[in-house]
Amino acid sequence: MTFGMFASAFSRHWFERDAVAIWEDRAQLQAWLDVEAALALTQSELGLIPAEAGPLIAAQARSDRFDLERIAADTAATMHPFVPVLRQLEALCGPAAAGYVHWGATTQNIFDTAAALLLKRSHAMLEDAVDAGLDAAAALARAHRDTLQAGRTHGQHALPITFGFKVAGWHAEWRRHRERLAAAEGCFTAAMGGAVGSFAAMAGRGRAVQDGVARRLGLAPVDMPMRPSFDRGATYAGLLGGLAGTAERVARDVTLLQRNEIAEVAEAFHHGKVGSSTMAQKRNPQLALNLVALAAMQRARVPLALEAMVRADEGDSAASNIGDVVLPEMAVLGISIARGIARLLAGITVDAAAMRRNLDLTRGAIMAEAVMMQLAARLGRHHAHALLYDATIEAADGGEPLAAVLQRRASLATPEAAAALREALDPARYLGEAGSCIDAELERPRPPHARRRDGAR
Amino acid sequence: MTFGMFASAFSRHWFERDAVAIWEDRAQLQAWLDVEAALALTQSELGLIPAEAGPLIAAQARSDRFDLERIAADTAATMHPFVPVLRQLEALCGPAAAGYVHWGATTQNIFDTAAALLLKRSHAMLEDAVDAGLDAAAALARAHRDTLQAGRTHGQHALPITFGFKVAGWHAEWRRHRERLAAAEGCFTAAMGGAVGSFAAMAGRGRAVQDGVARRLGLAPVDMPMRPSFDRGATYAGLLGGLAGTAERVARDVTLLQRNEIAEVAEAFHHGKVGSSTMAQKRNPQLALNLVALAAMQRARVPLALEAMVRADEGDSAASNIGDVVLPEMAVLGISIARGIARLLAGITVDAAAMRRNLDLTRGAIMAEAVMMQLAARLGRHHAHALLYDATIEAADGGEPLAAVLQRRASLATPEAAAALREALDPARYLGEAGSCIDAELERPRPPHARRRDGAR
Amino acid sequence: MTFGMFASAFSRHWFERDAVAIWEDRAQLQAWLDVEAALALTQSELGLIPAEAGPLIAAQARSDRFDLERIAADTAATMHPFVPVLRQLEALCGPAAAGYVHWGATTQNIFDTAAALLLKRSHAMLEDAVDAGLDAAAALARAHRDTLQAGRTHGQHALPITFGFKVAGWHAEWRRHRERLAAAEGCFTAAMGGAVGSFAAMAGRGRAVQDGVARRLGLAPVDMPMRPSFDRGATYAGLLGGLAGTAERVARDVTLLQRNEIAEVAEAFHHGKVGSSTMAQKRNPQLALNLVALAAMQRARVPLALEAMVRADEGDSAASNIGDVVLPEMAVLGISIARGIARLLAGITVDAAAMRRNLDLTRGAIMAEAVMMQLAARLGRHHAHALLYDATIEAADGGEPLAAVLQRRASLATPEAAAALREALDPARYLGEAGSCIDAELERPRPPHARRRDGAR
Amino acid sequence: MTFGMFASAFSRHWFERDAVAIWEDRAQLQAWLDVEAALALTQSELGLIPAEAGPLIAAQARSDRFDLERIAADTAATMHPFVPVLRQLEALCGPAAAGYVHWGATTQNIFDTAAALLLKRSHAMLEDAVDAGLDAAAALARAHRDTLQAGRTHGQHALPITFGFKVAGWHAEWRRHRERLAAAEGCFTAAMGGAVGSFAAMAGRGRAVQDGVARRLGLAPVDMPMRPSFDRGATYAGLLGGLAGTAERVARDVTLLQRNEIAEVAEAFHHGKVGSSTMAQKRNPQLALNLVALAAMQRARVPLALEAMVRADEGDSAASNIGDVVLPEMAVLGISIARGIARLLAGITVDAAAMRRNLDLTRGAIMAEAVMMQLAARLGRHHAHALLYDATIEAADGGEPLAAVLQRRASLATPEAAAALREALDPARYLGEAGSCIDAELERPRPPHARRRDGAR
Secondary structure, three states: OOOOOOOOOOOHHHOOHHHHHHHOHHHHHHHHHHHHHHHHHHHHHHOOOOOOHHHHHHHHOOHHHOOHHHHHHHHHHHOOOOHHHHHHHHHHHOHHHHOOOOOOOOHHHHHHHHHHHHHHHHHHHHHHHHHHHHHHHHHHHHHOOOOEEEEEEOOEEEEEEEHHHHHHHHHHHHHHHHHHHHOOHHHOEEOOOOOOOOOOOOOOOHHHHHHHHHHHHOOEEOOOOOOOOOHHHHHHHHHHHHHHHHHHHHHHHHHHHHOOOOOOEEOOOOEOEOOOOOOOOOOOOHHHHHHHHHHHHHHOOHHHHHHOOOOOOOOOHHHHHHHHHHHHHHHHHHHHHHHHHHHHHHHOEEOHHHHHHHHOOOOOHHHHHHHHHHHHHHHOHHHHHHHHHHHHHHHHHHOOOHHHHHHHOHHHOOHHHHHHHHHHOOHHHOOOOHHHHHHHHHHOOOOOOHHHHOOOO | OOOOOOOOOOOHHHOOHHHHHHHOHHHHHHHHHHHHHHHHHHHHHHOOOOOOHHHHHHHHOOHHHOOHHHHHHHHHHHOOOOHHHHHHHHHHHOHHHHOOOOOOOOHHHHHHHHHHHHHHHHHHHHHHHHHHHHHHHHHHHHHOOOOEEEEEEOOEEEEEEEHHHHHHHHHHHHHHHHHHHHOOHHHOEEOOOOOOOOOHHHOOOHHHHHHHHHHHHOOEEOOOOOOOOOHHHHHHHHHHHHHHHHHHHHHHHHHHHHOOOOOOEEOOOOEOEOOOOOOOOOOOOHHHHHHHHHHHHHHOOHHHHHHOOOOOOOOOHHHHHHHHHHHHHHHHHHHHHHHHHHHHHHHOEEOHHHHHHHHOOOOOHHHHHHHHHHHHHHHOHHHHHHHHHHHHHHHHHHOOOHHHHHHHOHHHOOHHHHHHHHHHOOHHHOOOOHHHHHHHHHHOOOOOOHHHHOOOO | OOOOOOOOOOOHHHOOHHHHHHHOHHHHHHHHHHHHHHHHHHHHHHOOOOOOHHHHHHHHOOHHHOOHHHHHHHHHHHOOOOHHHHHHHHHHHOHHHHOOOOOOOOHHHHHHHHHHHHHHHHHHHHHHHHHHHHHHHHHHHHHOOOOEEEEEEOOEEEEEEEHHHHHHHHHHHHHHHHHHHHOOHHHOEEOOOOOOOOOOOOOOOHHHHHHHHHHHHOOEEOOOOOOOOOHHHHHHHHHHHHHHHHHHHHHHHHHHHHOOOOOOEEOOOOEOEOOOOOOOOOOOOHHHHHHHHHHHHHHOOHHHHHHOOOOOOOOOHHHHHHHHHHHHHHHHHHHHHHHHHHHHHHHOEEOHHHHHHHHOOOOOHHHHHHHHHHHHHHHOHHHHHHHHHHHHHHHHHHOOOHHHHHHHOHHHOOHHHHHHHHHHOOHHHOOOOHHHHHHHHHHOOOOOOHHHHOOOO | OOOOOOOOOOOHHHOOHHHHHHHOHHHHHHHHHHHHHHHHHHHHHHOOOOOOHHHHHHHHOOHHHOOHHHHHHHHHHHOOOOHHHHHHHHHHHOHHHHOOOOOOOOHHHHHHHHHHHHHHHHHHHHHHHHHHHHHHHHHHHHHOOOOEEEEEEOOEEEEEEEHHHHHHHHHHHHHHHHHHHHOOHHHOEEOOOOOOOOOHHHOOOHHHHHHHHHHHHOOEEOOOOOOOOOHHHHHHHHHHHHHHHHHHHHHHHHHHHHOOOOOOEEOOOOEOEOOOOOOOOOOOOHHHHHHHHHHHHHHOOHHHHHHOOOOOOOOOHHHHHHHHHHHHHHHHHHHHHHHHHHHHHHHOEEOHHHHHHHHOOOOOHHHHHHHHHHHHHHHOHHHHHHHHHHHHHHHHHHOOOHHHHHHHOHHHOOHHHHHHHHHHOOHHHOOOOHHHHHHHHHHOOOOOOHHHHOOOO
């Protein structure tokens, strides 16, 4: 019985296989076992358990030796999420080591530390995916640094820009998220505080055990090993929510620009891609639209992560069960969204002629500010604005070019004024510092990658 | 690769198997095929397609003849969620009927109608589950109609109640949801409007086709076949959100009442249930806590359903992809939560002695209102409140019973006053109409069940 | 110090004054006093308090006699939200009646019943606003019953529709919300159960008191007077969330259709309306855009209402404080949104020529389904789809009309085929049942209005 | 007409006056004017406008000279949120400078920069408030470093801790938020890119103008002046959401610990504080409960901030209107919550005797892990767990102390075993490293305060 959007044959292609592979059942189990192994090895080293026990346990901590179906059945029967795993591990270890498995730890230590381990792997993959998006955006911005396009605000033509400038704006937002991700290292911590976080069952060597486990797993030891603290997870979820917000903005913009009447860009199309079961002509921005859907589903998980911070006492499965589910889902969504954006931007087709055509659509009205600023030097900004306000209404009502209306204004009827007006009405002359803004954005250094800081297995 | 909370070996026991079975891949596929079959049969009957085509198509509309893995691969390749299914169906139908498959319909017609079909099945299962919860609550309320307990507000003892009264309050809320569910029939509709909802490709018989499809599937024909309308889905999601709210309230109350210091109720325990991998004594309210988690996850999907109402133009997969994912998830969560509540209430252990013990904990202060109302007849409510305010502070500060403090008050020092006071301090005499409220609640008729109105396959 | 979007000089025009007036401080206070008056009068009638006390209390229950600033200060000092009101009421009543104020009730009884009273008033205003929206939509749909327009899905041209058909789809969704509102009467209840809902302080006449209060206030007596039940409030919030979802869909569609490149509709414009401080030409759909913002703010309150259902024990201000804030906000937002939609639709300008122009933009590709259905009779739907798939790609790549490409196909080169093709390419002939769907929608009866059922003061 | 929770006489005491004062109408207006003044002064300096214009404009940029009521009326009439302010400013400036007001800027530049200015002020106040909470938590943790208490997980007794250890856990979470706040400086930026972010109307000096404005206002110049980028605002909102999550956790824990049956802590009480209008004895944790409500309202705004990131094109008031409303609300909520936590922790009363009493409630069962670890050295952890599992069930079923049951076990019947058992059952000996964890936490350096880095007006 296959169910759930991550598993279903009808939707699993929305998600990146290697991102899912980080968290799928065997990998999840292996991560738990990795933590148990690190714990046992550290404790053998420190003399908390016999020297041979650690290596024996570590040797059995291999998920392929476990019976997942039995774990599933025993979990339902015991109503405990981890004791069935422990029982199999103990059986595998044999009498010499079975008694030293999970020494002094509590289930949530294992779960939280394993989650940090997997999240850190996911994080490196995410940074790659965001970097790929930055590469694609940078190439697009560079290629269209000077491609004129109508800038729009509130759905209406505003001023001319270049398409490269728009894309550089996407790049900037995406880059800032990348910088935030680079600062998120503190989220990946190992915690071995035991049942209530006090290291009570660690014979006074709790901190040392925790340090050892963290070192073996490439994580940071947690500062205070309090089980009910989920602020790191919620913070990371917030970062992913922000990434989704930007991804959705970009994907929606692409969708808008691909509308038939605008038709300035198009998502990559290949023969065999089908837009509709009934309308043969359809070339839908399917990837972009699905990115919007995935981003909304990602954003919707952020409040859940925040709510999961509210944990009673020294531990509260009502909240930790939520965190255990929501972080892996968000990690997979995050990578899938980031890769999707990279693919979208890398594949996009740009129609510069359509951009130019649309720019001329308002017959000069889009240049109203340029004309106003020219007049403002003489009339003041406020009077110039009033003059243009009336002129653009007159032009729109009469279906005339703005130039025609303006030339009827007495004050603009001189040859010099007409020449100046022609100049003011040229979009290519009213791009401000768009070009240098693009250049500066593309030259900003990208933060270093997590992989280079990660020596973990 | 198993991933996602509905699929994972570590969490799938949270969800009811038969609820998942309604929506799992083969069942989902079968529902789509059921709609295609109903469409073809209706169109043959109405003469839109050859008389033999409908039965031929219907005969092949069996999900076990389809190759799910190929569908998954082709879906990724075509980037279309349904064309791969159609292609296999056409191949199965052979030349005589292949050309009449999916006649005049669009993918979303099939998806929406199939979703209504499955949601209606899920709905009947949900009503059963809610009824089971009502049965369990009613039995509990009846059994403890007169079991004294401290009523609490804002976490502090307020007035005496009976445990049956508290449970009757849970029952009432649950019953009102049941009534709302009974009124939700309008959510299950068949829509066959085609690509933009106008029945353009139905040769003028669109309404008749839609009526026929609806009749065959046991659904109501949609009033206006507009694809971008998701108000029914969002409304149903809202009902499920409400159910989750109540479930969470009940589960949290149980968790509170099971705390060691209160210990008035306990979730069912069986030998083999394990509370902790390390603390052998633990008897956690695991079911109740997990219900809280599931309810929070359910509530978090409601805003997603509302957001998915915002669909551009005549169709918008950015939003409909969300709806396609979120409704099945919510349906499964809803049944799992409702069954969980029924199980929780059916298994609960009540410790009437602990309830009585806790009731006496404040040494009479919980009866302050009763005393005040008695004095109010003489002093006025406001002066009586002021007197009791001071007396309860004095009692609390001195660690004395309220009676002792009150008896020192001159106005209460007469024998008659003392006798009256004793009476006012008796919790069993200050239950108001709790008993008759319980009786009335349990006698309210339960709304009829959807199954009895549902003749669909 | 003015702060908050409802109060600020910069945003209060977003909200309907009369909707705010229902809930503003004096009105809120008056509603509380109305409940106290109804309680006292009922209790005098039933003999629970002296016959003269009720009328005396009712006579003083006038908000203009209260000192709001002192209430604010005392509320902060006592940390109790209602005792300061009671103290002023007692002082106003004088010794003869002061002692009988608030007899047997608890604060939340007053708050919840007053909220129901105000919500019921708000509800009548909302039904009016929704009706106004239906009127505007109906007029628009009727006027443009036959105005051809491109139907679009996934942002791309799909099939021809009429603008009236699109609007009828908005109407249908809005109407269904209206029907849901008409069924929401059960949300407006009076509750007088006292501190824990058991009528303990009502001398055995609690139900009778509650019935009397309800009757006087035009509300229904609550079935079970449990304070922690907020399912009615959350249900109403869900309805408002649904309305917001539809409003946002409509407002976003208008915004899209007003984009310069599409320019099929325009929000009402008046001289003096300013689109930009700097771009004089701007005619932004400001109303529509702000409706989108308000709708998002409304949707975001639904999860808060659901979360506020989770109340501990017999009362829990952590949750009820949320409900007390969120329902009034949502009521005001709801009316403001509904009125906004009515205003938007009533003021909209339609450019039928632009609609026609856009319809022809794809040079026939929008008619691909029509052609396919024509060919399907001969070739089968699947082969016809494949033929059109290739033809539309060829047309798009070559920048040719679809007709030209098709006429080169051997099978379509006969004069009969050419004639049939011309017919299939005529949008006006491919509207299906759009017209009759509009007619049917506009003829559906509107549910009766709450005002006609409401005899309350 | 006063409406809205921030303004109402009934709820405005929930919010800190000085936090509201940052954003109230006059202050908001002043911030806009401050930006206009900084813009004009910079432009005079750079020669974009006459040298005298800047000082003239700056001299009039005083909110007390503006007519707020007229602004409100004109805003409704023009449907523009800022042009009415500009018109008054122009009128004040007189002919010599009026024409140079708002030169080259667009409304959203002013709004966004002013919001950054106010948010930075709010941020400094918030850091103070969080520091006050840290001080209070530190004092409490220090005072109760060795006060024994039952540690609880899943609502059930787990292991002994100290109350100081619990509080140190609150402190740690709060401190990490403080560190995140200290890293949030990048959120406070000045943007002067004009209508579409390209500095088109700045005569090639846009960057220089922006740098000058930023310097004058104590903000950082934005890297890319794109109007539709709200990632900074959403990031800050996420931080506030996280703070709310922790605040709610602490406030809920206090509420739990104050329940009558637990009674280990109590919120500050003063004579005159009223818990109930009818139950005189009530000492509710009103502050804590209201903090829970405020925190939930804060969390509910995070998704709104994330949704407001999705802005179309080069500007989109549908989204920016949300951001303009939600950030000030969240800033005020954030400070009010943080101050509330500080007040709550500073005022809390601790009953160490009750803590000790509760610790003994399970008659030794809470020490099961300690006994298990002792036995584990001999039996292995897994066998020891099984032994304790049965023993604790036996003890619970028989109502016996755990010691009694264990002493009946043959293997524990020796005098040495009995002595060891006594030791294992002593909670004071099983605190692990709780003490040193507290000490370490309280010694961690606190990040520097924003105020010391802020030279702005």
